[in-house]
Amino acid sequence: MKSAASHARRSNFVNVFSERSIASHRRASTRIVKPIDELSSAARAILGPNGTARFDEFKSYPQGWDFGYGQPLSSASIASLDYFLALFGEFSTRPSLFLTRLGNLELAWEDGVGRIELEFFPNKVQYFLEANDEESEVPISHLPRLIERLRDGTSRSR
Amino acid sequence: MSRATCSPDENIVRAVTSAHWDPVENRVSSSLFKGENISVSRLEILPIHQLFEIFNRELVKPPERSVVGAGEINVGRLQQIGREFTHPLELTVEHDPLPTNPAHAEIPQRISKGLSKRIIDDLVLHRYES
Numbered sequence: 407m408k409s410a411a412s413h414a415r416r417s418n419f420v421n422v423f424s425e426r427s428i429a430s431h432r433r434a435s436t437r438i439v440k441p442i443d444e445l446s447s448a449a450r451a452i453l454g455p456n457g458t459a460r461f462d463e464f465k466s467y468p469q470g471w472d473f474g475y476g477q478p479l480s481s482a483s484i485a486s487l488d489y490f491l492a493l494f495g496e497f498s499t500r501p502s503l504f505l506t507r508l509g510n511l512e513l514a515w516e517d518g519v520g521r522i523e524l525e526f527f528p529n530k531v532q533y534f535l536e537a538n539d540e541e542s543e544v545p546i547s548h549l550p551r552l553i554e555r556l557r558d559g560t561s562r563s564r
Numbered sequence: 565m566s567r568a569t570c571s572p573d574e575n576i577v578r579a580v581t582s583a584h585w586d587p588v589e590n591r592v593s594s595s596l597f598k599g600e601n602i603s604v605s606r607l608e609i610l611p612i613h614q615l616f617e618i619f620n621r622e623l624v625k626p627p628e629r630s631v632v633g634a635g636e637i638n639v640g641r642l643q644q645i646g647r648e649f650t651h652p653l654e655l656t657v658e659h660d661p662l663p664t665n666p667a668h669a670e671i672p673q674r675i676s677k678g679l680s681k682r683i684i685d686d687l688v689l690h691r692y693e694s
Contacts, residue, residue: 422634456588464583473603473622502586504593514591521681523594534594534677539650541677 409547441528442488449491458501464505477509482528486546487511490526494553522556569656571668572640576604577612580633580689587611587632592687596635597680600639602671604657607636609667618665633688642671642683649679 434467443465450458471478490513501515506525514523520536532543533552544552565676571577584593605615613636639657646655655673662668675683 456586460582462587467583471623472577472583476583500589502591502593504586504595505583506593506595512593512595514593516574521594522591523677525595534681536678536681539678 440485442485443481445488446482446492448495449488451505452495452497453489453503454500457501460503462512464503464511465483467505472507476507478507479505480509480528483510483526486526486528486531487513490524490531490547490549493550494556496557497555497561517556517559565672567660569610569659570606570639570659572638572643574639574657575607575668576639576642577607577615577634577636577690578604578687579615579631580600580635581623582630582632585632585689592635592684592689593683594677594680597675597683598677600672600674602675604660604669604671605634605665605667606657606669607667608663609661612636612690612691615665615667622664631651631692633689633691635684635689637683637687641686645682645686646673646679651676651679653679657683 408446429484433545445453445458445461450461452459455553467540470476474546497515499515500515500556501513504512504514505511508527510527512523516522517537521534522536523534527543529548530543530545531552532541534541578596580592580596584596586643587592605618607615611620615634620633642657643655644654653673653675655671655675657669657671660668660670662675
């Protein structure tokens with residue numbers, strides 16, 4: 407099995423982003439690879455005051471925060487979430503922000519047919535679509551395809 | 565050596581931290597039970613208020629971090645959820661007492677997010693009041 411990272415390196419961004427301008431694609435690509443310590447103001451606006459407060463709290467969690475096992479918040483995960491929120495902001499309910507034991511940010515919300523959860527790794531997104539009982543992952547470079555599914559309705563297309 | 569297992573009549577709790585529970589939106593992350601060797605505690609051994617003391621002692625606490633609650637479920641109900649899941653799984657809760665928590669037990673099976681979500685839907689949440 408090939409790693410998600412090698413898959414991401416081989417993927418064709420131009421095809422994936424065929425309807426986006428080269429300029430915006432370049433901006434997006436840069437944001438994927440460069441870890442960041444802060445969410446953009448646009449991302450904070452989508453998360454709202456509660457999500458933003460939770461993000462700020464998670465930044466203070468040290469190594470071992472989860473009964474000795476939790477990793478500190480990953481800067482690369484922040485960048486992945488920020489990139490996602492730059493592409494997708496149409497939540498039917500205000501999403502919740504969580505921190506996983508691996509130090510990744512996780513978003514959860516409902517779309518009318520079930521829970522959606524996305525965990526943002528540095529180079530991939532693991533997703534759970536309750537309506538399909540589907541749990542899988544996509545490389546960051548294929549995130550627009552997952553977003554298409556989220557826009558179409560997760561239980562009706564694969 | 566195999567460990568003793570909890571009876572279906574027992575109730576167990578899983579500590580819930582602020583990282584896993586968004587009280588404003590009233591959501592618990594499915595990460596709470598995802599994975600294997602999930603730590604739980606047996607209410608037959610210690611009452612909930614003593615378990616909260618243990619949970620708080622064991623956490624490495626930044627200023628704002630805390631145990632915000634505990635999710636309770638009956639072992640028999642947990643096993644029923646596992647058996648009725650799309651991909652059925654025979655769940656067990658095995659005794660694993662620790663020096664710091666004599667009520668400690670583990671669910672050894674690998675739990676998916678989907679199954680975790682089903683379990684969470686059945687939890688009774690006890691909010692921790694410090």
